[in-house]
Every structure is written in C-alpha cells, then in structure tokens.
Amino acid sequence: MSPDFRPSEMIRPQRKLTGISAILLPFTEAGEVDWTALQAHILRTAETGLMPAVNMDTGFLNLIDEPTKLRVLEITREVLHGAPFCAGAYSADEPGAAWCADEYLRQMELIQQHGGMPVIFQSYGLTGQAPAEIVAAYEQLAASCDRFLAFELTEDLLPFGKTYDLETYAALLKIPQCVGAKHSSFRREPEWQRLKLRDELRPDFKVYTGNDLAIDMVMYGSDYLLGLSTFGPDYFARRDAYWLAGDARFYELNDWLQYLGMFAFRDPSPAYKHSAAQFLKLRGWIPCDNTCPGSPTRPDSDVPVLAEIMQKLDALIA
Numbered sequence: 530m531s532p533d534f535r536p537s538e539m540i541r542p543q544r545k546l547t548g549i550s551a552i553l554l555p556f557t558e559a560g561e562v563d564w565t566a567l568q569a570h571i572l573r574t575a576e577t578g579l580m581p582a583v584n585m586d587t588g589f590l591n592l593i594d595e596p597t598k599l600r601v602l603e604i605t606r607e608v609l610h611g612a613p614f615c616a617g618a619y620s621a622d623e624p625g626a627a628w629c630a631d632e633y634l635r636q637m638e639l640i641q642q643h644g645g646m647p648v649i650f651q652s653y654g655l656t657g658q659a660p661a662e663i664v665a666a667y668e669q670l671a672a673s674c675d676r677f678l679a680f681e682l683t684e685d686l687l688p689f690g691k692t693y694d695l696e697t698y699a700a701l702l703k704i705p706q707c708v709g710a711k712h713s714s715f716r717r718e719p720e721w722q723r724l725k726l727r728d729e730l731r732p733d734f735k736v737y738t739g740n741d742l743a744i745d746m747v748m749y750g751s752d753y754l755l756g757l758s759t760f761g762p763d764y765f766a767r768r769d770a771y772w773l774a775g776d777a778r779f780y781e782l783n784d785w786l787q788y789l790g791m792f793a794f795r796d797p798s799p800a801y802k803h804s805a806a807q808f809l810k811l812r813g814w815i816p817c818d819n820t821c822p823g824s825p826t827r828p829d830s831d832v833p834v835l836a837e838i839m840q841k842l843d844a845l846i847a
C-alpha cells in the first residue's frame with residue numbers, strides 16, 4: 530500500500546458513473562413528515578437514473594423515531610416497485626456507548642426485507658472502538674447479509690462520525706459482502722488514498738464520494754453517494770452523462786453544482802438539509818421548506834442566492 534499518488538494520473542475520462550442520492554426527508558408546516566412529497570422525490574430521483582438512499586443523514590436518521598424509519602422503508606419499497614435502493618442502518622446511542630451489533634442486525638434485516646441494501650451508518654458504539662474491533666464489527670454484520678456499504682462520515686456533520694486509518698480501510702476491502710463505502714471526510718487526500726488502495730486490492734469495490742465540497746472526485750475514479758444530489762438529481766444525471774460522453778459541458782455544470790454545494794454545506798454544515806428544503810421548494814417540488822425539528826436552520830436571506838443558482842443550473846440543462 531503506497532500513499533504516493535499523482536491525482537492528475539488518476540483521472541478516468543468517459544467513465545459511466547454510479548450515482549446514489551441521499552434523499553431529503555421533507556416536512557410540513559406542522560412539523561410532520563410530508564409523505565407525499567417524499568414519495569414523489571424518491572420516484573423523481575430513481576427516474577433520473579440515480580439510486581435513492583433513504584434514512585441517511587439527509588433523511589435525519591439520528592433524529593427520527595422507529596415508526597418514521599419504518600414508514601420511509603415501506604414508502605420506498607412501494608414507490609420503486611423493485612428498483613434498487615439503499616437505506617441507513619443505525620443504532621442510536623450516546624457518547625461512551627458499547628458496540629451494539631444486535632440493533633444494527635435488526636435494522637439491516639428490516640432494510641433487506643423491504644428490498645434495500647444496508648448502509649452502515651456510524652454510531653458512538655461503532656466508532657468508539659479500537660481499529661481491530663471496528664473491523665470485527667463490520668465482519669460480524671457481514672455474516673448476516675449478502676451486500677452492504679460502509680460509510681465514513683465527517684465529525685463536522687455528526688459527532689460520532691469517523692474517518693478510519695488506511696489499515697482499517699484495507700481490512701474493510703477484504704470483507705466480500707462490503708461492496709463499497711461512502712467516504713465523507715470532506716477532504717480529497719484520504720479519498721485519493723482510498724481510490725489508490727481500491728485499485729491495488731479490489732478494483733470492483735466502489736468508493737462513493739460523499740464529499741459535497743469536491744463533487745469532481747468522480748473524475749478520479751470515485752462514484753458518489755451525496756446529499757447534494759437530492760437538490761437536483763436531474764442536474765447530476767446530466768452532468769454524469771456529459772462525463773460519459775466526454776462532453777465539455779460537464780465542467781460548467783459541475784462548477785455550478787459545486788457552487789451550490791459550497792453554499793449549502795458552509796458552516797454550520799448540518800444546516801445543509803434546510804438549504805435542501807429551501808431549494809426543493811424553489812424548484813416547486815415540495816410545498817414547505819421547514820426542516821426536521823431539532824435540526825439547524827438557514828436564514829431566509831439564503832433563498833435569493835439559491836434561486837440564482839437554480840436559474841443558472843436550469844439554463845445549463847435546458
């Protein structure tokens with residue numbers, strides 16, 4: 530395993546990208562989940578060719594209760610009619626908690642029963658362990674399913690997130706059921722290192738960038754599982770088509786999507802979910818831009834900025 534790499538030599542032109550989109554859970558004026566809008570957004574996302582990922586950070590997985598999680602899975606199964614999707618498996622806990630395999634296994638079973646592929650959402654109990662124990666935890670979960678995705682999340686978004694050391698990542702690559710991993714450190718270098726390691730050890734393994742601040746990581750060999758794509762699965766689908774075709778229009782579309790990402794994921798970054806609601810309301814896709822109770826908000830003064838970006842993006846895909 531070598532940490533040496535030249536990003537310019539890693540560029541993979543005209544590659545078919547796999548896009549997974551972490552779906553925003555929309556809310557009504559009364560602070561309830563807007564199930565109708567959720568259903569429409571899952572369907573809209575799948576119709577663009579992106580795979581929906583529900584019950585992720587963008588779906589407020591650590592804030593919603595069990596019946597809500599379950600209803601999200603039911604609606605996703607109903608609306609997709611067998612089309613593939615991913616969903617976060619998570620064991621809610623507190624700092625200092627012990628690893629709780631049983632709850633993860635239960636969540637994974639539920640996701641699979643609904644036709645989804647589990648994404649192992651981190652928790653204090655998982656990431657608070659020593660590296661060897663973290664690997665053993667993933668191996669334990671792997672025994673219960675055919676396919677799952679691992680997920681490294683930045684602490685900027687959730688306090689129990691963790692970026693593993695490269696040895697731990699290499700051990701994940703050796704778990705056959707772990708078919709990919711979302712990398713959301715929000716830094717390029719560890720993702721380039723993971724791509725290099727992937728190419729050396731297991732070329733079929735998917736590195737999904739979760740870096741909403743560097744969505745061009747797809748140029749270097751990453752696929753993506755982004756929250757930003759929930760703002761505009763249609764924009765992302767077009768960008769990906771341009772990359773596959775070697776069309777120069779990829780770059781300007783990517784630039785404007787990145788401007789949207791930089792704006793929406795600025796400090797405090799967890800408020801990006803409110804930005805997403807503001808943007809989806811501007812698009813006419815949800816009737817209310819309330820975010821999940823308990824989640825941080827953006828000011829109303831963001832809306833004209835988002836509107837300008839939306840107009841530019843709409844023009845670019847017209």
Ligand SMILES: N[C@@H](CC=O)C(=O)O
Pocket residue numbers: 551585586587588686713739740741754755756757
């Ligand atoms: N969009 C992600 C968070 C950022 O990487 C998610 O929903 O999990």
